[in-house]
Amino acid sequence: KLVVLGSVNADHILSVPRFPHPGETLKGQDYQVVFGGKGANQAVAAGRSGADVSFIACVGDDDLGQRMRTQFTFDGIDTQAVMSVPGMSTGVAMIWVADSGENCIGIAAGANAALTVDRVEPHLALIADAQMLLMQLETPLAAVEAAARHAKAHGTLVVLNPAPAATLPVSLLKLVDVITPNETEAEALTGVAVNTELDAQRAADQLHAYGIKVVLITLGARGVWLSENGVGELIPGFKVKAVDTTAAGDTFNGALVTRWLEGKPIREAIRFAHAAAAISVTRAGAQPSVPDRQEVDAFLQQ
Ligand code: ADP
Numbered sequence: 001k002l003v004v005l006g007s008v009n010a011d012h013i014l015s016v017p018r019f020p021h022p023g024e025t026l027k028g029q030d031y032q033v034v035f036g037g038k039g040a041n042q043a044v045a046a047g048r049s050g051a052d053v054s055f056i057a058c059v060g061d062d063d064l065g066q067r068m069r070t071q072f073t074f075d076g077i078d079t080q081a082v083m084s085v086p087g088m089s090t091g092v093a094m095i096w097v098a099d100s101g102e103n104c105i106g107i108a109a110g111a112n113a114a115l116t117v118d119r120v121e122p123h124l125a126l127i128a129d130a131q132m133l134l135m136q137l138e139t140p141l142a143a144v145e146a147a148a149r150h151a152k153a154h155g156t157l158v159v160l161n162p163a164p165a166a167t168l169p170v171s172l173l174k175l176v177d178v179i180t181p182n183e184t185e186a187e188a189l190t191g192v193a194v195n196t197e198l199d200a201q202r203a204a205d206q207l208h209a210y211g212i213k214v215v216l217i218t219l220g221a222r223g224v225w226l227s228e229n230g231v232g233e234l235i236p237g238f239k240v241k242a243v244d245t246t247a248a249g250d251t252f253n254g255a256l257v258t259r260w261l262e263g264k265p266i267r268e269a270i271r272f273a274h275a276a277a278a279i280s281v282t283r284a285g286a287q288p289s290v291p292d293r294q295e296v297d298a299f300l301q302q
Helices: 038-049 063-074 110-114 117-129 141-153 183-190 197-208 248-261 266-281 293-301
Strands: 002-005 009-016 029-036 053-060 082-085 092-098 103-108 132-135 157-160 214-218 224-228 231-235
Touching (some): 002 141, 002 248, 029 063, 038 053, 038 248, 183 214, 248 266
Antiparallel strands (some): 092 103
């Protein structure tokens, strides 16, 4: 059993020829609402990969929150701990994409800010009963740390995807068993700019020093640097034609823990996660790009 704790966002995307000036109104096209949020993306990746997954999260008491809950259930996620917070709106990102390919984004945490220690506490039993807890950093840090502490006390493996990039208190890092930063996040945590394999191992060694047993630094198209107790190696990803890397890391994390929980060795779980993430970068958007189990299995058999 897996528990994912984290954020939920609705991405409102509008294509515009260029960004409007202050006071200007500009015609756009292709308006879309795409479901995202790191927590939700990772829960969806796990659910579609076939995991027995519960999601601890907050949505608003609005139409979007309702629609997302329905979608989560459809994706095989247990939503008993997805809370609708009265008087709050679901987290949003307002994204303008210009013809140049650049984007301008405004975000509001909305109900994600309500995922505080007191709202997580009623769901601690779920964490104690699970084999793994997967979290990120888009919801209040104190609750992430409280959940990690409860997991640790009950033998639940703590997997942290430390995104978006941040420095973290030692008290939290000491509770983490497995960490999965990308290069930017690894640098934020360790101060080591990750360019070469040697850099990756130096960053990993710093993270091992907190007692983190497995460090996985994702390197985009290159794959991941896997370091277990100080011994590292590059595990290359799959070559595909990338069109949109949104949620690549989230798909990787959700698929990784799913395959790992099936009792497979870490290297096999990474291969599965590479395949899922590779498929996701060939498609646009966050959750719409996340593949299901059949697709990943078929990809791996080619
Ligand atoms: P994030 O999206 O969090 O920045 P990365 O860019 O490191 O994370 O990507 C995470 C994983 O997604 C990689 O380890 C790899 O499996 C996959 N991936 C990302 N970009 C590509 C790509 N261009 N081609 C194939 N796989 C990719």
